[in-house]
Amino acid sequence: MQKITTADQLNSFVDSYDNFLFDCDGVLWEGSNVFPNVREAMQLLRTKGKRIFFVTNNSTKSREAYLDKFKKLDIEAHLDEIFSSAFATAAYLKNVVKFPADKKVYIVGMSGISEELKAEGIRSFGGVEDDGARSIDDITDDPEVGAVVMGLDVNISYYKYCKAFTFLHNHPERLFLLTNADSTFPTHGTLFPGAGAIASPLITALERKPDAILGKPAQNMLEAILAEYSLDPSKSCMIGDRLDTDIDFGNRGGLTTLCVLTGVTREDKLLSDSNPIKATFYIDSFGDFASLSGSALPN
Numbered sequence: 001m002q003k004i005t006t007a008d009q010l011n012s013f014v015d016s017y018d019n020f021l022f023d024c025d026g027v028l029w030e031g032s033n034v035f036p037n038v039r040e041a042m043q044l045l046r047t048k049g050k051r052i053f054f055v056t057n058n059s060t061k062s063r064e065a066y067l068d069k070f071k072k073l074d075i076e077a078h079l080d081e082i083f084s085s086a087f088a089t090a091a092y093l094k095n096v097v098k099f100p101a102d103k104k105v106y107i108v109g110m111s112g113i114s115e116e117l118k119a120e121g122i123r124s125f126g127g128v129e130d131d132g133a134r135s136i137d138d139i140t141d142d143p144e145v146g147a148v149v150m151g152l153d154v155n156i157s158y159y160k161y162c163k164a165f166t167f168l169h170n171h172p173e174r175l176f177l178l179t180n181a182d183s184t185f186p187t188h189g190t191l192f193p194g195a196g197a198i199a200s201p202l203i204t205a206l207e208r209k210p211d212a213i214l215g216k217p218a219q220n221m222l223e224a225i226l227a228e229y230s231l232d233p234s235k236s237c238m239i240g241d242r243l244d245t246d247i248d249f250g251n252r253g254g255l256t257t258l259c260v261l262t263g264v265t266r267e268d269k270l271l272s273d274s275n276p277i278k279a280t281f282y283i284d285s286f287g288d289f290a291s292l293s294g295s296a297l298p299n
């Protein structure tokens, strides 16, 4: 695993690939805080004619909402470049499961999931509608439920767990899907519980594992991107901050991988003998693409 620290190493790295797939949280930004020189680094790649894709496990926003975020943060992005675990989950229900029209999905998560399901013509309920303090007294089963989908939910509650449990307990025929299983969420200058941590209480209560987890490292999104854009994996690089999602995702797909140290992974963890997931390369930050090549803004 080589650390990129010089202009020559960076130029040789960038010139070796045509396509760059970016994780978002922990690579480009933390919340709405764009890391230094990210805009300039992204512009450098686009100026060199590189194909850019964004592949996020964050299911709280739809692709449209992510496009708005990119615009607000002044980072060039196009809708067909954006892939999220909410999108992957909706596509899985539509194209793989062939989810029946007379069934609906109960969501524990945020608007990204309901909006992507709606875009695929799949009926859903719950999500942000169930936010706030609610009584569990009136929770009953609903025979129309065909699946429960869980993702990062910053407004999680016992009420939501009870509803999801009710729809899945003693109903093995109903699908239990996670948009992603990230253990932590890099935000507010620290780490908070992630989507995987949010799902654990329900998994424990049900004594049942999810039927599918659609985000990275699952290959669903990568297969969709490679096929849709006829990308050559050997000329493609996945850039991420989490080893068990981003880097594993790229390694499994035969891509080169670059780990950045601005998110959840620390250099000592990355380099430790106990770490089973190795990246091809690593770098302190994606913004170093600009600072090393001399196209960074002055501090």
Ligand SMILES: O=C(O)[C@H](O)[C@H](O)COP(=O)(O)O
Pocket: 023, 024, 025, 026, 055, 056, 057, 058, 059, 152, 180, 182, 183, 184, 185, 186, 193, 194, 195, 196
């Ligand atoms: O808990 C989560 O959902 C993840 O921490 C978060 O969404 C990761 O997003 P990504 O780093 O894949 O953009």
Ligand SMILES: [Mg+2]
Pocket: 023, 024, 025, 026, 027, 240, 241, 242, 263
């Ligand atoms: Mg990340």
